Amino acid sequence: MSNDSVTEQLTEAGRRIEHDSFAIVDAEAGAHAYGPEQWQVVRRMIHATADFEFNGLTRFHPEAVAAGLRAIRSGAPIVADVEMICVGLSRPRLDHFGMTVHQFIADPDVIAGARAENTTRAVQAMRKARSAGLLDGGIVAVGNAPTALREVVRMIREEGLRPALIVGMPVGFVAAAESKAETAALDSVPWIVTEGRKGGSTLVVAALHALLALAEAAS
Numbered sequence: 001m002s003n004d005s006v007t008e009q010l011t012e013a014g015r016r017i018e019h020d021s022f023a024i025v026d027a028e029a030g031a032h033a034y035g036p037e038q039w040q041v042v043r044r045m046i047h048a049t050a051d052f053e054f055n056g057l058t059r060f061h062p063e064a065v066a067a068g069l070r071a072i073r074s075g076a077p078i079v080a081d082v083e084m085i086c087v088g089l090s091r092p093r094l095d096h097f098g099m100t101v102h103q104f105i106a107d108p109d110v111i112a113g114a115r116a117e118n119t120t121r122a123v124q125a126m127r128k129a130r131s132a133g134l135l136d137g138g139i140v141a142v143g144n145a146p147t148a149l150r151e152v153v154r155m156i157r158e159e160g161l162r163p164a165l166i167v168g169m170p171v172g173f174v175a176a177a178e179s180k181a182e183t184a185a186l187d188s189v190p191w192i193v194t195e196g197r198k199g200g201s202t203l204v205v206a207a208l209h210a211l212l213a214l215a216e217a218a219s
Contacts, residue, residue: 072139079135156189157186163189166193
């Protein structure tokens, strides 16, 4: 099965539009330095945003795709910083691999902890995810909150946390670029990041859907 044949489109017209869209991305993107599987991720990100700058802005740890596929096939949990990622992911495809998606940003105990410690809800949400046993061996998906990404990096460096993969693409002007640079400096944990200010939950969802499609195509 080719990667292009794995799709959420339920009609022939929808599949044709998606196929044609990917063909346009391939044609207009031109040369790139990504491997075949990495390009499946990047072009889906371009497809989701119509922004060709992600051909170049997207960076991969050498083991990122392989680690992501192993995690998906093992049914690893996904921990997101915001609900938008959870809602955007394909439920049938997650169910196919027995995967669950979690976010804790609006939980009352997370809000209370952030107020008590003068931190952000995103920091407390990632701490709660670790306490729940979801981060070690799980996939971290951050599209909005740089503080969530920085807290995961801190736990990796200081506490021995070992997620299977980080998809770190927070968008914004305060610490977004810095949090992704810190993630990209990690050797011990695989990651996929976008450089600079650009990012967002849409990109994280696109990257994860690309990995899910690759895993399904190989199954």
